Amino acid sequence: MADVQTIENVACGFCGLGCDDLTVEVEGRQVRAKAPVCPEAARLLRRLDTADPVARVAGETASETEAADAARQILASARAPLIGGLGVDMAGAGAAVDLAIRFGGVLDHYASEGLFRNYAAAQRTGWLSTTLAEVRNRCDLLLVVGDDPSATWGRLFERFFPATPLFAGANRRVVFLGAAPGEKARGQLAGAQVVHHATEDPVAALEALGTLVAGRRPPGESFGGVGAEALAALAEELRNAHYAVVTWNAADLADGDLVATRATALVDRLNVTTRAGVFPLGGRDNIIGVNQLLLWRLGYPLRSAVRGQASSHDGTLFATEAALADADVLVWISAFRPEPPPAFAGKVIALAHPETVFDKEPDVLIPVGTPGVDHAGTVFRMDSIVSLPLGALRVATLPSVAEAVRRIAEG
Structure with a gap:
């Protein structure tokens, strides 16, 4: 049996409140939070010592390289991608913008309303x-x-x-x-x-x-x-x-x-x-940080589109629900929680929390690690003033969003 390691002053990146006084126990690959902690943080931090799911392409088991190749092929032939969800840390947000610059697409966070x-x-x-x-x-x-x-x-x-x-x-x-x-x-x-x-x-x-x-x-x-x-x-x-x-x-x-x-x-x-x-x-799932990064990189907030070397913004037309009506590919990214993608008739590439339950099997599924659990990262607090460093709590067996996107974009 693995020794129990107690880690204090852990920062939480889930709701945007930025609590940084959590105490977490890690036993092997098991993770559990102790008081003071809210029910949501306790639920989202909890991990069991079980095998992580593997990548899939068209419902069949695939290697991460094969999944990245399949995602790249779909994006290369896409007419109007939507890169949605965007529950990511700052490195993952930067990678998502790079993906939009490479293949084009609308960028929106699922909690942007x-x-x-x-x-x-x-x-x-x-x-x-x-x-x-x-x-x-x-x-x-x-x-x-x-x-x-x-x-x-x-x-x-x-x-x-x-x-x-x-x-x-x-x-x-x-x-x-x-x-x-x-x-x-x-x-x-x-x-x-x-x-x-x-x-x-x-x-x-x-x-x-x-x-x-x-x-x-x-x-x-x-x-x-x-x-x-x-x-x-x-x-x-x-x-x-x-x-x-x-x-x-x-x-x-x-x-x-x-x-x-x-x-x-x-x-x-x-x-x-x-x-x-x-x-x-x-501030849910680093929406403030993702929005800040788009402003830095593109000069526009969320609900912006990148086409060629130009970007544009429309708070109504490029909202997820409206953008899905024109999209032929949905890249759904949710690393902080098992948030499923919205219903969509086109092709779906999911970079998803390993516990995500899908109503419809994605065309490509790449399970990703959670910032602040599986790997280090940075998020912004809801008041936009403070950025919080998140530390890794256990040895990761899944890629970060930034790593997964890089394999897709650079292959």
């Missing part, structure tokens, strides 16, 4: 955003819009509200404008005062709140189901806060772009007399 809803607000007016460190150490009033985000980011409020912030005082308040906070959130916010205003129309509530902060009284007795007096009291609290922060998850909000717009306007008004910022939630 929330990002582009936020972009819609930022492009119209700009915004004053803050960082995780600023929220942790300065925020004395946090406004959470929409559903309880701790269902997605298991340790969010633990990271937002440490026991001893550097600058914020003892009277920290959290206001939920939308769904009620769950038991997990309330437990992590035990040291803060928690208030809940139920609404199914956060856009209306935010619009009225912004008007009240500006010193005007909108006509009406309630807005989005929240009473005018309750919103007036909240507006006064926001004006009196030393550092207010508004946060939301645009991906889970039907009107995410409008929520982002109203939140941005609210923060703009607050900054006339005090200090405030927005903290949009996101």
Whole structure:
């Protein structure tokens, strides 16, 4: 039996929150996380000492070289490839861009919907955003819009509200404008005062709140189901806060772009007399890092196309769902989690997490290792400020995405 090795201060690259205090036990090729850890990280870090799946071509076992050759042949004859998924570390993202430059294609991350809803607000007016460190150490009033985000980011409020912030005082308040906070959130916010205003129309509530902060009284007795007096009291609290922060998850909000717009306007008004910022939630599977890399390499964000020596961007036309309508080949890349590709009638090349379950056998399947488990890598935190180094936890038997793509592109 292999000795158990305990590794401390492990960084997690799955949700974008960037927790870097995990403790992991490694026994041979088995990997298991210990507390403090959220359920998602525990699930995605866990590995058993079992043989990894092998590459397949047309459903038949193949060597990695044969799979790379088959993928190259498909791409060489492709008319309009889509390189999607893009759940990769920074090296894998760079390799995906190289692949698009070699063969052409649209580049999009599977979780980009929330990002582009936020972009819609930022492009119209700009915004004053803050960082995780600023929220942790300065925020004395946090406004959470929409559903309880701790269902997605298991340790969010633990990271937002440490026991001893550097600058914020003892009277920290959290206001939920939308769904009620769950038991997990309330437990992590035990040291803060928690208030809940139920609404199914956060856009209306935010619009009225912004008007009240500006010193005007909108006509009406309630807005989005929240009473005018309750919103007036909240507006006064926001004006009196030393550092207010508004946060939301645009991906889970039907009107995410409008929520982002109203939140941005609210923060703009607050900054006339005090200090405030927005903290949009996101970052799943290094989407922030992948987006940064495309900006560096192509001058455009995700949902961009490379054709010949030119690149172009269209946030609607080059979204995955729309791009699939024109694509004849889908290159699906997901290394962090077993995220299956969307339904697609054309040819599929999958560089996939070894536990991925497919509704339809890909034309080429190359199982890949996970950054931060099988190999080292780098990811960006959700606030775009900090890049996190991920270390290898066990000896890899699968290639990284960067290695697999390089075999396809350079063969």
